[in-house]
Amino acid sequence: MVTTLQLTRPDDWHLHLRDGKILTDIVPATGRRFARAIIMPNLRPPITTTAQALAYRKRILAAQPKNLGFEPLMTLYLTDNTIPEEITRARNSGHIYAVKLYPAGATTNADFGVNHLGKLYPVLEALQQQQLPLLVHGEVTDPTVDIFDRERVFIDRHLSPLLHDFPALRVVLEHITTQEAVEFIKAGAHNIAATITPHHLLLNRNALLAGGIQPHYYCLPVLKRETHRQALVAAATSGNPKFFLGTDSAPHAKTAKETACGCAGIYNSHAALELYAEAFEEAGALEKLEGFASFHGPGFYGLPRNQDTVTLTKIPWQVPDSLPYGDDTLIPLRGGTMVAWRLAE
Numbered sequence: 001m002v003t004t005l006q007l008t009r010p011d012d013w014h015l016h017l018r019d020g021k022i023l024t025d026i027v028p029a030t031g032r033r034f035a036r037a038i039i040m041p042n043l044r045p046p047i048t049t050t051a052q053a054l055a056y057r058k059r060i061l062a063a064q065p066k067n068l069g070f071e072p073l074m075t076l077y078l079t080d081n082t083i084p085e086e087i088t089r090a091r092n093s094g095h096i097y098a099v100k101l102y103p104a105g106a107t108t109n110a111d112f113g114v115n116h117l118g119k120l121y122p123v124l125e126a127l128q129q130q131q132l133p134l135l136v137h138g139e140v141t142d143p144t145v146d147i148f149d150r151e152r153v154f155i156d157r158h159l160s161p162l163l164h165d166f167p168a169l170r171v172v173l174e175h176i177t178t179q180e181a182v183e184f185i186k187a188g189a190h191n192i193a194a195t196i197t198p199h200h201l202l203l204n205r206n207a208l209l210a211g212g213i214q215p216h217y218y219c220l221p222v223l224k225r226e227t228h229r230q231a232l233v234a235a236a237t238s239g240n241p242k243f244f245l246g247t248d249s250a251p252h253a254k255t256a257k258e259t260a261c262g263c264a265g266i267y268n269s270h271a272a273l274e275l276y277a278e279a280f281e282e283a284g285a286l287e288k289l290e291g292f293a294s295f296h297g298p299g300f301y302g303l304p305r306n307q308d309t310v311t312l313t314k315i316p317w318q319v320p321d322s323l324p325y326g327d328d329t330l331i332p333l334r335g336g337t338m339v340a341w342r343l344a345e
């Protein structure tokens, strides 16, 4: 039995850090595990300009303990008003690695997102030309579409036509949750990839809905049925470089989750790599973890692999019931229960 795992240091290709004084509560957990992370721009107000992204980057850097060396890779939030010149500015800044598409209203802080993708074709043209990846929250917002079908319908209605019109656009379908998404990515060209979260590898919708409603398991896209989870595990552990690690760690205060209308988002940065190791071990594929966590993402983004390593040991530890979050608290994934793998400090 494998009890120690040494991996090239991984990166997190989908992360929410929020802003303000809570940054010092949130950034260190990621920095201890990951060298770099793609920082999602869905703040209030959203990060829509290069200037805003560069200022946000400085606030993140200032929130990490000395010598951690964590590097935030910034993104811009697409709106109906984004102009192609902003894409050029972003590319030239040297610190912006992608642009994020939120269909308006699809998820947390997506109200400023895109209403008419058709009107953004000049911007998409610029992205394609400059080979700046488009990161996609792939769910339709059509209220007549069942929430469990919103990813599948988005692929058919929006993503397929988009890739038809922009065949060389680099696209990451973020936090995929369905067998259909897995099939779509596998069938696509080399410029199409997907991130997969630890919670979608470990949990199905029973965690959210069976035996009482469990708001800390509520995220978007919502957890799906077991067959979809199995398809995600198969994709993540397949060695296919189109699938890579993106935690979608998305902290919300306990009070914003435990309420009549709870926010979408699961916080997992405190144990992210350890939880992926559990999922890969359960699938009998620990030897595939390093590719998924440390090689495929840099390969897609055209960045070098990290030089140093991290070590996980099979020593169970108990996740705290809650964590500090500014003046509030945060309920971490697995709070109060055990995680099988431990990060060696």
Ligand SMILES: NC(=O)N[C@@H](CC(=O)O)C(=O)O
Residues within 6 Å of the ligand: 016, 042, 107, 108, 109, 137, 218, 219, 220, 221, 248, 250, 251, 264, 265, 266
């Ligand atoms: N995943 C989520 O449920 N929530 C994310 C937004 C997102 O990634 O869709 C958040 O910012 O809280």
Ligand SMILES: [Zn+2]
Residues within 6 Å of the ligand: 107, 137, 174, 175, 220, 221
């Ligand atoms: Zn999303």
Ligand SMILES: [Zn+2]
Residues within 6 Å of the ligand: 014, 015, 016, 040, 248, 250
């Ligand atoms: Zn996210």
